[in-house]
Amino acid sequence: MHSLSGGGHVEPSFSSLGLVVKLKLGIFFASMISVSCFLALGLLSSTATGSGLPPAGIPGSIQRNLVEPRRSEPLKRSTGVNEQTCTAPPGAESNLRSNTHSFTFTLGSVSPLWLSWVGEGSGVLLVLTTFQVPLFMMRFGQSNLYRSEDYGKTFKDVSHLINHTFVHSEFGIASSPDNSGKVILVGEVSEIGGARLFRSQDFGLTFVPTDLPFEPLFQIQYNPGDCNTLLSLSITSDLWLSEDFGATWRKIHDSACMVRWGPKNSIYITTNYNGSCNDKGMLALRKTTDYGQTFKTIATRVYSFILGGKFLIASIMTGKGTQRVIHVSVDGGEVWNMAQLPIIDPEQFYSVLEADQDLIFIHVDDPGDSGVGTIYVSDDRGIVFSKSLERNIYTTTGGDTDFTTVKSLRGVYMTTVLTEDGTMETMITFDQGGRWQTLHGPKNSHCDSGTSTNRPITCRLHIHASYSTTLKMNVPSLPYSQPNAVGLILAHGSVGDGESALSPNVYVSDDGGYSWFLALTGPHHYEILDSGALLLAVEHTNSPVNQIKFSTNEGQCWNIYNFTNDPLYFGAIVSEPGFRSMNVSLWGYRNRKKIVITIDFRMLLTRDCTEKDYVQWMAHSTDPNGLQDGCVLGYKETFLRLRKDSVCWNGRDYAVAKKLAPCTCTMDDYHCDFGYYRRENSSECVEQEEMIGRPLEFCLNGTAEQLQTSGYRKIPGDQCEGGFQPTRKEIELKRICTSNLLHQNSPSETSSPNAAIIVMIVIVILLMSGVAGVWLVKKYVCGGRFLVHRYSVMREHIEANKIEEVDDVDTQNVETGKAQYNEDSDQDLLE
Ligand SMILES: *[C@@H]1O[C@H](CO)[C@@H](O)[C@H](O)[C@H]1NC(C)=O
Ligand SMILES: *[C@@H]1O[C@H](CO)[C@@H](O)[C@H](O)[C@H]1NC(C)=O
Ligand SMILES: *[C@@H]1O[C@H](CO)[C@@H](O)[C@H](O)[C@H]1NC(C)=O
Ligand SMILES: *[C@@H]1O[C@H](CO)[C@@H](O)[C@H](O)[C@H]1NC(C)=O
Ligand SMILES: *[C@@H]1O[C@H](CO)[C@@H](O)[C@H](O)[C@H]1NC(C)=O
Numbered sequence: 001m002h003s004l005s006g007g008g009h010v011e012p013s014f015s016s017l018g019l020v021v022k023l024k025l026g027i028f029f030a031s032m033i034s035v036s037c038f039l040a041l042g043l044l045s046s047t048a049t050g051s052g053l054p055p056a057g058i059p060g061s062i063q064r065n066l067v068e069p070r071r072s073e074p075l076k077r078s079t080g081v082n083e084q085t086c087t088a089p090p091g092a093e094s095n096l097r098s099n100t101h102s103f104t105f106t107l108g109s110v111s112p113l114w115l116s117w118v119g120e121g122s123g124v125l126l127v128l129t130t131f132q133v134p135l136f137m138m139r140f141g142q143s144n145l146y147r148s149e150d151y152g153k154t155f156k157d158v159s160h161l162i163n164h165t166f167v168h169s170e171f172g173i174a175s176s177p178d179n180s181g182k183v184i185l186v187g188e189v190s191e192i193g194g195a196r197l198f199r200s201q202d203f204g205l206t207f208v209p210t211d212l213p214f215e216p217l218f219q220i221q222y223n224p225g226d227c228n229t230l231l232s233l234s235i236t237s238d239l240w241l242s243e244d245f246g247a248t249w250r251k252i253h254d255s256a257c258m259v260r261w262g263p264k265n266s267i268y269i270t271t272n273y274n275g276s277c278n279d280k281g282m283l284a285l286r287k288t289t290d291y292g293q294t295f296k297t298i299a300t301r302v303y304s305f306i307l308g309g310k311f312l313i314a315s316i317m318t319g320k321g322t323q324r325v326i327h328v329s330v331d332g333g334e335v336w337n338m339a340q341l342p343i344i345d346p347e348q349f350y351s352v353l354e355a356d357q358d359l360i361f362i363h364v365d366d367p368g369d370s371g372v373g374t375i376y377v378s379d380d381r382g383i384v385f386s387k388s389l390e391r392n393i394y395t396t397t398g399g400d401t402d403f404t405t406v407k408s409l410r411g412v413y414m415t416t417v418l419t420e421d422g423t424m425e426t427m428i429t430f431d432q433g434g435r436w437q438t439l440h441g442p443k444n445s446h447c448d449s450g451t452s453t454n455r456p457i458t459c460r461l462h463i464h465a466s467y468s469t470t471l472k473m474n475v476p477s478l479p480y481s482q483p484n485a486v487g488l489i490l491a492h493g494s495v496g497d498g499e500s501a502l503s504p505n506v507y508v509s510d511d512g513g514y515s516w517f518l519a520l521t522g523p524h525h526y527e528i529l530d531s532g533a534l535l536l537a538v539e540h541t542n543s544p545v546n547q548i549k550f551s552t553n554e555g556q557c558w559n560i561y562n563f564t565n566d567p568l569y570f571g572a573i574v575s576e577p578g579f580r581s582m583n584v585s586l587w588g589y590r591n592r593k594k595i596v597i598t599i600d601f602r603m604l605l606t607r608d609c610t611e612k613d614y615v616q617w618m619a620h621s622t623d624p625n626g627l628q629d630g631c632v633l634g635y636k637e638t639f640l641r642l643r644k645d646s647v648c649w650n651g652r653d654y655a656v657a658k659k660l661a662p663c664t665c666t667m668d669d670y671h672c673d674f675g676y677y678r679r680e681n682s683s684e685c686v687e688q689e690e691m692i693g694r695p696l697e698f699c700l701n702g703t704a705e706q707l708q709t710s711g712y713r714k715i716p717g718d719q720c721e722g723g724f725q726p727t728r729k730e731i732e733l734k735r736i737c738t739s740n741l742l743h744q745n746s747p748s749e750t751s752s753p754n755a756a757i758i759v760m761i762v763i764v765i766l767l768m769s770g771v772a773g774v775w776l777v778k779k780y781v782c783g784g785r786f787l788v789h790r791y792s793v794m795r796e797h798i799e800a801n802k803i804e805e806v807d808d809v810d811t812q813n814v815e816t817g818k819a820q821y822n823e824d825s826d827q828d829l830l831e
Pocket of ligand 3 (some may be wrong): 547
């Protein structure tokens with residue numbers, strides 16, 4: 001098995017989102033997905049309690065080093081202890097005051113609230129509240145719908161449009177991903193004992209009611225390629241399709257378990273005719289490309305599957321019993337290949353962290369309940385994997401890992417590892433998993449006290465992400481980065497030789513994670529506006545708030561604006577997805593009424609940016625005089641970025657401008673090949689001892705291939721030219737072998753195995769002896785583009801009962817779904 005240490009495993013994935021939702025496959029799948037919708041898009045810091053998932057198992061070794069999360073530590077901190085305050089632009093206060101709008105909802109506030117933007121730049125925002133009263137065996141429910149056309153400044157009660165029909169709160173509002181203004185609500189009508197769709201094609205101005213011939217199990221899924229086509233799974237596992245935006249429906253399959261839109265109008269489903277969806281490993285994976293006229297079975301004995309980037313990834317049962325192995329297809333399921341997998345026991349799991357057009361990042365759980373595992377990266381076919389990072393934290397039960405894709409700079413990912421001596425450390429890679437390193441200490445911050453080890457303190461920055469939120473630490477927002485705010489990352493963190501459980505501060509990087517500085521003291525909710533030209537933050541506290549902080553220089557200094565004289569219990573900060581807006585809404589409540597305060601910052605940035613406001617900035621620059629400076633994955637990028645001292649408006653049409661230049665190849669453009677590894681601090685790939693002198697063979701598309709390598713394999717997507725060009729050949733051995741286990745009658749090996757290590761055989765042996773517990777993790781697909789917020793009932797109770805002390809409960813409450821909102825939903829990942 002050590003021979004596989006250079007190899008990988010696989011897992012489904014999606015990514016780009018920090019928060020992945022573990023799907024309980026099978027029967028639970030459908031219900032989980034609706035929950036995840038809520039979770040992923042709604043409660044950023046939502047934790048196990050909120051999602052209905054079991055609480056994360058925290059291995060003792062990790063817990064040991066986490067000091068008790070804040071008990072009675074006062075949350076209130078005076079602002080400006082460390083953070084720099086700026087002189088506000090002249091007239092800012094009065095300017096903002098005349099552009100601040102407040103709207104109070106007349107409804108009582110005990111119900112969850114859903115929010116959805118409709119279209120892009122339309123300013124239309126729909127808000128849904130539902131409440132339900134259990135009465136004997138029945139439930140009586142009612143919903144209210146509100147609509148704003150001005151980015152949340154004013155709302156109209158339009159509940160009559162849906163006749164106050166009760167809308168499942170888990171379903172929420174489904175707004176079409178193509179921004180064409182389509183909206184769907186799924187109502188429950190007790191008279192007809194069924195479901196009624198309310199469909200709008202005019203940005204929620206009018207709704208057409210349509211009674212459904214079935215009861216949906218979760219929200220309707222839009223075909224990302226054509227939003228007139230909808231898919232829905234019924235509570236009786238029938239699959240229904242509509243090609244006319246929900247007016248008429250036809251049943252296209254029964255016994256469906258998991259359902260996904262794929263690229264080019266394709267639909268992938270798992271089914272089980274003879275059993276239940278609970279019989280994992282007994283499912284058939286089927287695909288249709290003609291909207292259900294015909295289905296083709298593309299895999300059997302399927303445990304689960306996932307679509308991500310160009311990859312279709314499935315876990316398949318082997319021979320008999322409980323063992324399974326990952327198969328990968330890059331052509332939508334026509335040809336499958338088994339991926340290399342290290343041996344794992346039943347309690348272990350795989351999790352795809354990311355899958356894009358180039359490669360797959362996967363986490364393989366270590367044996368035992370260690371809470372850590374190893375990250376592997378794949379080749380461009382998803383078959384051969386290299387070890388990327390060990391001891392990555394990922395709990396078995398809760399699906400919590402800090403793995404984060406930094407969206408503001410290519411090739412950058414962060415995660416947290418548990419070191420041998422039990423501390424948690426943030427690691428970052430700038431070259432797509434080639435090498436990882438710790439973060440530098442922030443320029444302007446001291447070590448936080450609270451670390452109790454005796455070793456010399458190394459002042460490194462440690463970022464708090466999903467894992468911290470599941471520990472109920474006081475982290476109201478996850479790390480935040482956006483493609484159009486180049487190089488910018490906002491994150492909560494602490495400084496020391498390991499992650500500290502003290503109340504974290506907000507740190508900002510403006511160069512994609514190379515350097516960091518302390519931006520705000522104490523936890524905050526934050527938001528990016530105008531493609532990074534404006535940053536906003538609201539302090540996270542249990543007391544009512546009346547202040548918002550804003551920065552026009554990427555977080556270097558902050559101004560304070562008192563947006564109201566009558567503080568409110570803050571819920572969430574919300575702006576239109578896409579980060580181009582200048583309007584921001586602060587949701588909260590006061591006197592048991594929900595309230596939204598919308599501030600238009602447009603008049604603050606009084607002038608449009610011109611050419612002179614931008615400077616050239618080389619990404620990944622670490623050695624300004626070096627020839628290879630800025631080279632990552634074979635090329636360098638120079639961006640035009642806003643000057644820090646420019647206070648101006650990028651505008652809605654702002655597009656990131658960049659120039660590319662090719663680089664010559666070096667060892668750093670290569671992953672170590674199968675059977676090779678890198679020593680610490682070295683670029684050179686050396687052969688694993690046990691592999692020396694043995695030819696490597698593996699099975700590709702049913703034919704044995706011999707790999708002749710000098711140890712290097714170009715990183716998928718790397719565009720370097722010339723320079724270091726190690727030899728690597730795959731020689732076809734003209735021998736048939738088993739490259740996948742999908743077809744029982746696969747021909748067996750025709751030549752006798754020689755001394756060579758035949759990778760596939762190794763794998764098969766592994767499979768015989770071990771069981772791969774595969775959990776497919778994926779970013780959630782709600783079938784639409786929406787942004788959801790939920791106001792915690794608990795919070796309102798707290799206010800009502802005048803309970804001063806709010807414990808963990810509040811961190812999981814209201815959060816801006818924004819950080820969770822992600823334009824690359826997995827649907828978008830499929831091209
Ligand atoms: C609205 O609901 C009421 C009571 O549920 C019902 O009597 C009425 O017919 C409904 N109106 C429409 C237009 O559906
Ligand atoms: C279902 O079961 C029947 C008999 O038990 C069997 O003939 C049939 O092949 C099974 N179908 C599938 C899809 O497994
Ligand atoms: C803003 O509000 C704070 C209290 O939250 C108060 O101390 C401060 O004086 C106010 N500033 C202005 C300019 O009103
Ligand atoms: C802010 O909202 C107003 C409407 O109240 C709208 O006209 C304006 O375009 C919005 N600004 C931005 C940048 O979205
Ligand atoms: C690798 O480099 C770091 C920092 O330069 C150093 O602390 C460490 O000891 C090095 N490791 C080895 C094995 O040389």
